[in-house]
Amino acid sequence: MVMVSVQSPGAMVRSEEDLGPPWLRPLLGTSFFVPCPAHPDLSKNECNLFCLDCADAAGALCSYCVPGHRDHHVVQIRRSSYHNVIRVSEVGKLIDIAHVQTYVINSAKIVFLNGRPQARPGKGVTNTCEICCRSLPDSFRFCSLGCKLGGMQWDPTLTFAIRPKRGQDSGGDGYGSDDDSFSPRKLRRAGFELGRFDRGIRWSDDEGSKSNNGPMTPTTPPNRCRPSRRKGIPHRAPFYG
Numbered sequence: 001m002v003m004v005s006v007q008s009p010g011a012m013v014r015s016e017e018d019l020g021p022p023w024l025r026p027l028l029g030t031s032f033f034v035p036c037p038a039h040p041d042l043s044k045n046e047c048n049l050f051c052l053d054c055a056d057a058a059g060a061l062c063s064y065c066v067p068g069h070r071d072h073h074v075v076q077i078r079r080s081s082y083h084n085v086i087r088v089s090e091v092g093k094l095i096d097i098a099h100v101q102t103y104v105i106n107s108a109k110i111v112f113l114n115g116r117p118q119a120r121p122g123k124g125v126t127n128t129c130e131i132c133c134r135s136l137p138d139s140f141r142f143c144s145l146g147c148k149l150g151g152m153q154w155d156p157t158l159t160f161a162i163r164p165k166r167g168q169d170s171g172g173d174g175y176g177s178d179d180d181s182f183s184p185r186k187l188r189r190a191g192f193e194l195g196r197f198d199r200g201i202r203w204s205d206d207e208g209s210k211s212n213n214g215p216m217t218p219t220t221p222p223n224r225c226r227p228s229r230r231k232g233i234p235h236r237a238p239f240y241g
Helices: 024-029 145-151 184-190
Strands: 049-051 074-076 078-080 083-087 103-105 108-112
Touching: 024 145, 074 083, 078 103, 078 108
Parallel strands: none
Antiparallel strands: 049 074, 078 083, 083 108, 103 108
């Protein structure tokens, strides 16, 4: 459930770009991990995919629905502690997730889609989510994307629009450049149920230019083995009486 506060009369008018792309609110309000109504008789028909191009028109999708969204941007929703999460590598390239706490689950960075209200913060907690009051490290303001959306109603400095920082090119968003979106071909090749996708290895320019630097001088002399001399047959000393 998305928690958004009522906008005050004097609040600053925000642009649609700042408030996020058109698919953000439908994504936050969609129910996932339910049986697919379009494929009720098939096994493994759990809906944990979302098409960003179709958004609210399609809703949650299962793996059997993906062929109907060929060439669309489909993302996978995962589950942690009974709450919906999405990988930073998927959503961090599309919207600005600054001020939202990230977590590492199964060696992958994730963010929660919606808030997780916490009635009573623990002892010694000095920082909480500005919307649902969940305990947070001091460097974050929100625990989820939905809570950041709610905080944007009164804070004009918050935005979901990605703006390139000074000194960075357009591809340096800080969240990696690997494409974790799904297509029917990727699902068949990678094994959708496991949710594991191999990342490509990119060689650096230094390694690629070693062949142009001439012959390389070894730092240690080569280990040359000397042939061992074969000992002769031992003879017993003569016995003198």
